[in-house]
Amino acid sequence: MVPLSYYLVLSAILFGCGVAGFLIKRNIITIFLSIELMLNGVNLTFVAFAAQLKSLDGHIFVFFVMVVAAAEAAVGLAIIIAVFRTRETLNVDRVNLLKL
Amino acid sequence: MSIGTFIIVSIVKILLAVFILLTAVAYVVLLERKVVAHMQNRWGPTRVGPFGIWQPLADGLKFIFKEDLTPPYVNKPLYMLAPIIAVTTALTSIAVIPVGPWIKLGSISTPLQITDVNIGLLVILGVTSVGVYGVALAGWSSNSKYSMLGGLRASAQMISYEVALGLSLIGVLIYTGSFSLSDIVNQQTGTWFGFIPKWNIFQGQIVAFFIYIMAAYAETNRIPFDLPEAETELVAGYHTEYSSMKFAMFFMAEYANMVTVACLASVLFLGGWTGPVFGPPLVQSLLPVFWFALRVFIFMFIYIWVRGTLPRFRYDQLMAFGWKFLLPLAIANIVVTALVVAVK
Amino acid sequence: MLALILFFIFAALCVGGAINLLVQKHPINSALSLIVVMGSLALIYLLLGAEFVAAVQVIVYAGAVMVLFVFVIMLLNAGAEERLSQGSKVATILGVPALIIGFGITAALVSHITGLDRIAIGGPTVMNGADVFGNPQAVGHLLFRDYLLPFEVTSILILVAIMGAVVLARREE
Numbered sequence: 001m002v003p004l005s006y007y008l009v010l011s012a013i014l015f016g017c018g019v020a021g022f023l024i025k026r027n028i029i030t031i032f033l034s035i036e037l038m039l040n041g042v043n044l045t046f047v048a049f050a051a052q053l054k055s056l057d058g059h060i061f062v063f064f065v066m067v068v069a070a071a072e073a074a075v076g077l078a079i080i081i082a083v084f085r086t087r088e089t090l091n092v093d094r095v096n097l098l099k100l
Numbered sequence: 101m102s103i104g105t106f107i108i109v110s111i112v113k114i115l116l117a118v119f120i121l122l123t124a125v126a127y128v129v130l131l132e133r134k135v136v137a138h139m140q141n142r143w144g145p146t147r148v149g150p151f152g153i154w155q156p157l158a159d160g161l162k163f164i165f166k167e168d169l170t171p172p173y174v175n176k177p178l179y180m181l182a183p184i185i186a187v188t189t190a191l192t193s194i195a196v197i198p199v200g201p202w203i204k205l206g207s208i209s210t211p212l213q214i215t216d217v218n219i220g221l222l223v224i225l226g227v228t229s230v231g232v233y234g235v236a237l238a239g240w241s242s243n244s245k246y247s248m249l250g251g252l253r254a255s256a257q258m259i260s261y262e263v264a265l266g267l268s269l270i271g272v273l274i275y276t277g278s279f280s281l282s283d284i285v286n287q288q289t290g291t292w293f294g295f296i297p298k299w300n301i302f303q304g305q306i307v308a309f310f311i312y313i314m315a316a317y318a319e320t321n322r323i324p325f326d327l328p329e330a331e332t333e334l335v336a337g338y339h340t341e342y343s344s345m346k347f348a349m350f351f352m353a354e355y356a357n358m359v360t361v362a363c364l365a366s367v368l369f370l371g372g373w374t375g376p377v378f379g380p381p382l383v384q385s386l387l388p389v390f391w392f393a394l395r396v397f398i399f400m401f402i403y404i405w406v407r408g409t410l411p412r413f414r415y416d417q418l419m420a421f422g423w424k425f426l427l428p429l430a431i432a433n434i435v436v437t438a439l440v441v442a443v444k
Numbered sequence: 445m446l447a448l449i450l451f452f453i454f455a456a457l458c459v460g461g462a463i464n465l466l467v468q469k470h471p472i473n474s475a476l477s478l479i480v481v482m483g484s485l486a487l488i489y490l491l492l493g494a495e496f497v498a499a500v501q502v503i504v505y506a507g508a509v510m511v512l513f514v515f516v517i518m519l520l521n522a523g524a525e526e527r528l529s530q531g532s533k534v535a536t537i538l539g540v541p542a543l544i545i546g547f548g549i550t551a552a553l554v555s556h557i558t559g560l561d562r563i564a565i566g567g568p569t570v571m572n573g574a575d576v577f578g579n580p581q582a583v584g585h586l587l588f589r590d591y592l593l594p595f596e597v598t599s600i601l602i603l604v605a606i607m608g609a610v611v612l613a614r615r616e617e
Contacts, residue, residue, distance in 0.1 A: 001447060001448070002447050002448055002451045002491070003563065004555065004560045004563045005551070005552060005555035005556065005560050006451065006455070007488075007492075008551045008552075008554075008555050008560065009548050009551045009552050009555070010455045010458060010459070010488075011551070012547040012548050012550065012551030013459055013462070013544055013547060013548045014458060014459075014462050014481070015547055016543050016544035016545075016546065016547030016548065017459075017462035017463060017465065017466060017544055018462075019543060019547075020466055020539075020540040020543050020544060021465055021466050024466070024536055024540060025466075027471050027522065029471045029474075029475075029513065029516065029517060029522060030465075030471050030474045032513070033465060033471070033474050033475055033478050033513065034465070036478060036505075036509070037462060037465065037478060037481065040481060040482060040485055040505070043485070043497075043501075044485060044488065044489075047489050047492050047494045047497055047578075048492060050492075050494065050578070051492040051493055051494070052560075052563055054577065056577065056578060056582055056583060056586050057586070059494055059496065059497050059578050059583055059586075060583070060586055060587055060591050062494075062497050063497070063500065063583075063587065064594065064598060066500060066501070066504050066505065067598045067601065067602065068598075068601070069505070069509060070504060070508065070509055070602075070605075071601055071602055071604075071605035072605075073509045073512055073513070074512070074605050074606065074608075074609040075605050075608045075609050075612065077512055077513070077516045077609075077613075078608065078609040078610075078612035078613040079612055080516060080520075081516065081519070081520070081612075081613050082612050082613065084520050085615075090471075090520065090522050
């Protein structure tokens with residue numbers, strides 16, 4: 001038997017890694033990956049509480065989070081490709097002008 | 101059954117399954133060479149043993165003794181990792197496929213599959229979708245334009261056709277109401293009027309079966325969808341830079357995937373191990389396995405037959421076919437199946 | 445006991461992968477470490493009796509979303525990260541671990557105060573299949589009865605996302 005708090009601490013650590021990556025990384029794809037990491041950390045909390053409460057609603061929430069993450073990845077990567085076409089770079093520091 | 105016997109029985113089953121799968125892979129290669137050769141008025145391998153029956157052994161020895169080249173400028177960790185991913189995922193997905201019903205050996209009774217999980221079909225879909233990384237990473241890490249193009253094509257093609265493949269299975273799932281593969285087979289036992297078997301393909305899933313076949317050919321990168329390794333334009337596609345055992349691993353992965361796809365087709369659409377069972381008890385327990393193997397063999401033969409017959413698609417044709425034809429057809433199949441089940 | 449050992453193995457893999465994501469310079473290495481995180485999370489979901497979520501985690505996240513990421517990295521031939529803005533080195537070296545540990549400690553404290561750390565979940569009952577309540581049938585019943593409207597709304601979201609992706613990624617004539 002695993003105490004519930006272990007799962008919560010693990011998800012908090014994953015979320016923290018995501019936040020840190022979002023702040024320190026300069027490659028736009030890695031920033032996106034960090035966002036996915038944060039979403040995963042939150043999902044773990046949902047599933048852990050669903051197991052504790054013996055209620056499936058947490059699983060449904062995870063399902064919705066995954067749908068949103070997939071939509072976000074599709075649109076986000078399309079934006080990245082569009083940005084790369086005009087700027088020839090993936091570095092967010094170089095993408096600092098509204099108009100070329 | 102105690103936990104000790106369970107572990108021993110599981111290990112025996114795993115070893116047996118891997119051994120049979122690898123042997124099947126080796127002999128499917130031989131079968132392909134022989135059948136294609138006869139289709140083209142040649143003999144194929146004849147030198148090693150009668151009818152070239154030991155040719156796979158000779159091939160294996162050759163692969164082991166070849167020099168293992170690692171080209172300069174490759175991304176070494178990923179270059180090593182890619183064939184391992186490919187072969188591991190290809191061998192893993194066999195774990196949930198049932199080749200027969202429960203059998204009794206003395207006091208031990210066990211299903212003829214490594215594990216009967218509740219979400220068997222989802223496990224297969226998950227494992228095969230992870231298998232894309234082997235191909236994609238091989239193409240990227242080789243640092244060569246041919247590999248790169250092959251890897252890009254393969255990953256785009258496999259993502260696209262995975263959608264049609266997954267949707268073609270939904271009709272079967274609506275009928276069965278379970279992801280467990282042994283449940284799906286058990287639901288297909290029995291006949292109508294004494295001679296038409298109740299296979300899913302005769303229960304109105306014939307369109308789904310053809311969608312599945314075409315998507316499966318694309319997923320396993322076989323002719324007519326073998327653009328990722330189109331030898332006339334890309335040398336060998338994503339495994340251009342691989343040699344010796346690493347190349348052999350990709351080769352094994354491709355054929356193991358073909359076997360898995362054939363097993364899945366017979367489980368989902370062709371009634372799995374069902375068939376006439378008669379004779380003494382030993383024959384009775386082995387006949388289902390024989391019927392299953394027969395279906396898989398026929399499916400593999402059709403694979404080879406198609407390879408000997410059809411030319412290769414153009415890449416835009418491939419994408420248009422997947423998205424504009426197979427996907428709408430699969431969705432229409434789901435709608436019709438759902439309506440039929442709802443009216444019943 | 446077995447559940448605890450398995451949890452620690454996969455939790456270590458998760459944390460290792462997440463930290464590797466931060467350390468690596470090349471985006472493809474970061475993407476691969478995120479795949480490791482997602483795979484281990486799927487196994488932790490299985491420990492929690494969430495079969496369906498575990499399978500969907502592998503199929504959707506590891507098998508589709510991350511393949512898309514790897515595909516884009518390959519397509520754009522993204523190289524190692526270059527740093528233009530010189531942030532404070534100290535802030536990075538000390539701040540990142542502090543942030544991660546801070547999140548962990550906060551979660552531990554909150555769960556201690558609210559008494560959540562005395563509740564044990566998962567374990568042998570899950571592994572016998574007796575406690576698996578997140579099977580696809582149950583999730584499907586809930587999803588298509590109680591959550592039907594949200595489910596349909598997500599399909600609109602997906603449709604919008606597909607059209608947006610096509611419009612954005614299309615080359616202008």
